[in-house]
Amino acid sequence: MANQFEIDVRKVxxxxxxxxxEGPVTQTYEAQKGQVIAVLNDVIATEVVCFLRYSQNAIAATGIDxxxxxxxxxxxxxxELQHGLRAAExxxxxxxxxxxxxxxLMTRSHTEYVAPEESDLKRMLTExxxxxxxxxxxYQEIIRWLGDGDPTTRRLMESILEEEEDHADDLLDLLGS
Incomplete structure (x- = not known):
């Protein structure tokens, strides 16, 4: 077989x-570790801002729904808080x-913190x-950027992305669109 798996276990x-x-970061790690850390710190900021916005909205919401x-x-x-903690880990x-x-937090976050003055459910859902x-x-861009250079961080981001897509779907359903 020409494409056979081989590894020098003694050298490993x-x-x-x-x-x-160096813990889990081995010599086979191919990403720019400093850049990955910076990007993940922006993810932490984004997730904390989302946690704060959703928490405020949950408390301030009024109306029949x-x-x-x-x-x-x-x-x-x-x-969102769990996403931030996972990125921090x-x-x-x-x-x-x-x-x-x-x-x-706000300067590093990808999202804005929007808390409508009035307790307008539709605006909260929209924002x-x-x-x-x-x-x-x-997060799709981060996943593409990571590629195969850091498969663990890529899988983490893919997992978070899946939940974010579920959130968007839930919000769309609540908006009745």
């Missing part, structure tokens, strides 16, 4: 012992420092759908 073992302090919409916002908020695995600095669409597009 030696390298593993020689570079133990309040219970259903607020429940959806609360569920999405919980999931990956930053830590890569040897970086997760950035939760409130002073820079959250816009935010989800922004996240979907930017």
């Amino acid at each position: 073992r030696e390298d593993a012992r020689a570079h133990m302090a 309040r219970a259903q919409v607020a429940a959806e916002f609360t569920e999405h908020a919980r999931e 990956r930053v830590s695995q890569l040897g970086g420092k997760p950035d939760f600095d409130p002073a820079t 959250n759908l816009v935010a989800e669409r922004v996240v979907i597009t930017t």
Whole structure:
């Protein structure tokens, strides 16, 4: 067989012992680690801003459909927080420092924080759908950019993207579109 899998296990073992302090980042890691950490810190900021927006909307929502919409916002908020924590854990695995600095969250976030003055459910749903669409597009780009250079981060982003697409679908259903 011409395309047979071969690996020098002895060399892999030696390298593993020689570079133990690098944790999960091995010599076969092909991405720009510093750039991946920076991008993931922007993902953290985006997810925290989404968590805050959904949480505020869930509490401020009023009207006849309040219970259903607020429940959806609360569920999405919980999931957005988990996305941010998962991205933060990956930053830590890569040897970086997760950035939760409130002073820079908005400048690093891909989405905006929109809390309508009035408790307008339709506007809340619309603004959250816009935010989800922004996240979907930017996360697709991150996944393409990562390629095969960091398959673990790529799979993390793919998993988060799948949930973001579910959020957009839920919001579209609530808007009745």
